[in-house]
Amino acid sequence: MKRFALVLGLVCAGFSARAEVDIQEVTSPGGFTAWLVEEPSIPFISLEIRFRGGASLDAEGKRGATNMMVGLLEEGAGDLDARAFAEAAESIAATLDFDVGDDDVSVSARFLTETTDEAMRLLRAALIEPRFDADAVERVRAQIVSGIRSDERDPDAIAGRTFDALFFPDHPYGTPYEGTVDSVTALTRDDLVAAHKAALARDRVYVAAAGDISADELAALMDGLLGALPETGAPMPAETSVAADGGLTVVPFDVPQSVALFGHEGMERDDPDFFAAFVMNTVLGGGGFEARLMEEVREKRGLTYGVYSYLVPKDRAAIYTGRVASANDRVAEAIEVIRAEWARMAENGVTEEELTRAKTYLTGAYPLRFDGNGPIARMLVGMQMEGLTPDYVNTRNAQVEAVTLDDVRRVAGELLQPDKLHFVVVGQPQGLETAPGQ
Amino acid sequence: MLRLALALTLLAALPARAQDQVTTFTLDNGMEAVVIEDHRAPVVVHMVWYRAGSADEPQGASGVAHFLEHLLFKGTDTLAPGEFSATVAANGGTDNAFTSYDYTGYFQRVASDRLGLMMTMEADRMVNLRLGEGDILTERDVIIEERNTRVENDPGSIFREQRQAAQYLHHPYGTPIIGWRHEMETLDLDDALAFYKQFYAPNNAILIVAGDVTPDEVRALAEEHYGTLPPNPALGPRERVSEPVQLAERRLVMKDARVAQPYVIRSYLAPERDPGAQEKAAALTLLAEILGGGQTSVLTRKLQFETQQAVYTSAWYDGTNYDDTTFGLVIVPTEGVTLQQAEDALDAAVAEFLEEGIDAQQLERIKFQIKAQQIYARDDADRLARRYGEALTSGLTVADVQAWPGILQAVTEDDILEAARSVFDRNRSVTGWLMSDEEATQ
Incomplete structure (x- = not known):
């Protein structure tokens, strides 16, 4: 059992190292591995489980099956129907959350130490023996269809759907994982059983825990919880790449404020230049008020409440994307400014001062994220999904520090492609027709 | 229900409750302080809450509490516009603020040894705000875009505003926190400064520090940074109009x-x-x-x-x-x-x-x-x-x-x-x- 210590010391002078996060790698007799941060001071445990693949494993013609299956995991399992299951969870004040994304099914559990056995009995039933009772299926189906109908008239959802379809026309990433009204209406109980077998399997599971539990206890718990899962599930979806080229797609919709998504091809998480790109994005459009996009679009011109850009390395493709929302008569200017900033960064990179500021922020903020059992367990499971080792918590800041001005300039030149940047605008934008695909 | 009974017994026996982490004190100038200890990570959240929200606004200036919240990032006698947040970020921290009917709050999340610096800056902008006309106009555009994002683009939000206005015929809770659009469009420097002068003072503020600090450390720092600020003697009791008895649905x-x-x-x-x-x-x-x-x-x-x-x-x-x-x-x-x-x-x-x-x-x-x-x-x-x-x-x-x-x-x-x-x-x-x-x- 290796131990890795995250020393929460920061690089700038004056910071002192005072706390540690010990990540233990735990292996169960049955062969499951987990990462653990033991924190016995509060008598509860946060447990995070991920199954790689997620909604992209939907079978042909069964779009929405994985999403609906996940929605039914807590709607009756083992010898408990939906209400009995909910009552049992409430009785021990346990929270069991199930969610789905393009690339994973996620399970977040929080339970009091004293109720570990009962909480694991419930969670095991949900993961291994979901019932998919007919009444529960119809209830959840109606909720999903209601949500899909609402998304059809929501500007943000319309923008997302249009963007995805343009970027990934021949891949599950190109359609909403909730499915369509038609596809969800057609799903049968057999489809849900098949989706369950396809998505929840031993060969794609990741586990992390933080809180009042020992390594031995966690090891023992995993075999009981996950041991009955099938060895393997559906094959992972194919790799894909961005199909969209530069330009502008306007979706007319009657709202006073246009919502714009923009993006082009991005960078894989395991690319050796990822940290340079990450630092560059912090300067261009990451988090704070100091980012260039925020400064130019909001602070100087008052064109928006918020504008951001993100590196999104998905499992099967990578995009570099962003979002802005501006009144219909101002969005053209916002887009012009964003295009100009994209080009300026591509050409010149960042300044020495910007680089220093971004590094100080990123390295200083990192340790602050380890501040609770829930956040720690989520970070630990995320690191495993990204293929990192526990030692990453010690090397991450050094990797940020190692990025040079030349690295950023080179990577900005390669990654940012102003003429490939595609904007999807939902609203009644004015003055955009004259400059399509600029 | 056997498990439930067992769990209840166990919980009753637990000694530590959340409130055991909490200490409070009041500075001589009337500023209250709450310290919540959590020593697991070297992190601290520093907050200052004002007993002033949208329901404390004068008639005709709806949205000014929230507008002022934005303007507090625009600079003081010693800090340039944007320098507050830039300084927090340069220290590895994050900051933001929020406004509601009954309060306006400002917070930073930083490494705990940066608490003094946060207090220096927060105390500074409690009394030394300096605003120019340019800041006002650009930021007014920003809050109108914020209203577009939060309200106008979403029929459910417009509906909420209308229902709230119907619920409160007379009391200011019937006015949206972000403001009615036609009044937001006319908010000016005088509106913002009048609200600031009336409500931003230590005797109308609450300091809350949560994280890896001790009450003694917080008290010493608070006395140094906030204790020297003058209270506003003109701050009266917080009185608002009340609803008439509702007689018809x-x-x-x-x-x-x-x-x-x-x-x-x-x-x-x-x-x-x-x-x-x-x-x-x-x-x-x-x-x-x-x-x-x-x-x-x-x-x-x-x-x-x-x-x-x-x-x-x-x-x-x-x-x-x-x-x-x-x-x-x-x-x-x-x-x-x-x-x-x-x-x-x-x-x-x-x-x-x-x-x-x-x-x-x-x-x-x-x-x-x-x-x-x-x-x-x-x-x-x-x-x-x-x-x-x-x-x-x-x-x-x-x-x-x-x-x-x-x-x-x-x-x-x-x-x-x-x-x-x-x-x-x-x-x-x-x-x-x-x-x-x-x-x-x-």
Whole structure:
């Protein structure tokens, strides 16, 4: 059992190292591995489980099956129907959350130490023996269809759907994982059983825990919880790449404020230049008020409440994307400014001062994220999904520090492609027709 | 229920509760302080809350409390516009602010040895704000875009604004926190500075520090940075107009082409938590849980499980308000169920509940969950800090906050039914239908 210590010391002078996060790698007799941060001071445990693949494993013609299956995991399992299951969870004040994304099914559990056995009995039933009772299926189906109908008239959802379809026309990433009204209406109980077998399997599971539990206890718990899962599930979806080229797609919709998504091809998480790109994005459009996009679009011109850009390395493709929302008569200017900033960064990179500021922020903020059992367990499971080792918590800041001005300039030149940047605008934008695909 | 009994015993035996982490003191100039200790990570959240929110605005200047919140990032005698946040970021921290009806709050999350620097800057902008006309105009555009994002682009938000305005005929809770658009467009430097001068002073502020600090450290730093600021002697008691007695139910129908899923919302004027008198609010808090708190709640059981008339139901009540609050019910009907049928079904379900009384096991489960929350809460010092900030700016005391879990445990079935009967008075209600414009009103 290796131990890795995250020393929460920061690089700038004056910071002192005072706390540690010990990540233990735990292996169960049955062969499951987990990462653990033991924190016995509060008598509860946060447990995070991920199954790689997620909604992209939907079978042909069964779009929405994985999403609906996940929605039914807590709607009756083992010898408990939906209400009995909910009552049992409430009785021990346990929270069991199930969610789905393009690339994973996620399970977040929080339970009091004293109720570990009962909480694991419930969670095991949900993961291994979901019932998919007919009444529960119809209830959840109606909720999903209601949500899909609402998304059809929501500007943000319309923008997302249009963007995805343009970027990934021949891949599950190109359609909403909730499915369509038609596809969800057609799903049968057999489809849900098949989706369950396809998505929840031993060969794609990741586990992390933080809180009042020992390594031995966690090891023992995993075999009981996950041991009955099938060895393997559906094959992972194919790799894909961005199909969209530069330009502008306007979706007319009657709202006073246009919502714009923009993006082009991005960078894989395991690319050796990822940290340079990450630092560059912090300067261009990451988090704070100091980012260039925020400064130019909001602070100087008052064109928006918020504008951001993100590196999104998905499992099967990578995009570099962003979002802005501006009144219909101002969005053209916002887009012009964003295009100009994209080009300026591509050409010149960042300044020495910007680089220093971004590094100080990123390295200083990192340790602050380890501040609770829930956040720690989520970070630990995320690191495993990204293929990192526990030692990453010690090397991450050094990797940020190692990025040079030349690295950023080179990577900005390669990654940012102003003429490939595609904007999807939902609203009644004015003055955009004259400059399509600029 | 064997497990439940066991778990209850275990919880009763637990020594440490969230409130044991909390220390309070008051500076000589009237500034209150709350310290919440959590030494697991070298992180601290530093917050200053003002007892000034949108409900404290003068007539005609709606949105100025929130506008001023934005302007506090625009510079002081010694800090350039944007330098506040840039300094926080340069120290590896993050910062932001928030405005509500009863408060405005500012916070930074940083490594704990940066607390003094945060206090230096926060104390500075409490008294030394310097604004130019340019800052004002650009930032006014930003808050109007914020209103577009939060309200105008979303029919559900417009509907909420309209319902709230109908609920409060007279009291300022009827005015949106972000402001009415036509008044936001005219907000100027004088409006912002008048609000700032009246309300931003240590005797109207609460300091909350949560994280890896000791009360002694916080007291020393607070005395150094905030203790020297002069109180505002002109700050009077916080008095607002109150609602006239509502004698007729109010109904709204809003149609919007962007609505795909119609629904009905009913809200009733309801008492809030008062200092030393939180019992009725506690009963209403449990009532909301019983009616609408998740899969085993009364409305979910009756309307989603037994009859399938709804795809979603809920009940809500938030007692942490300075003045009278609301108790709400919502039903989102399944396809083929009209809004009238949905409203009738909702009313029938509540009437049945009042007849049938309370499921003792459900109440026991809810009370157990509330106890467990006190354990889970210790994992999240930020949230604990917010809870104190909201309570103290709503007229409650630290003692009230700490008494609250016990008061919730003491609520009886009769208390809950009595509270329900007194609040569910149609004459004091607002009923709203939100629908697509192509639908016929039934």
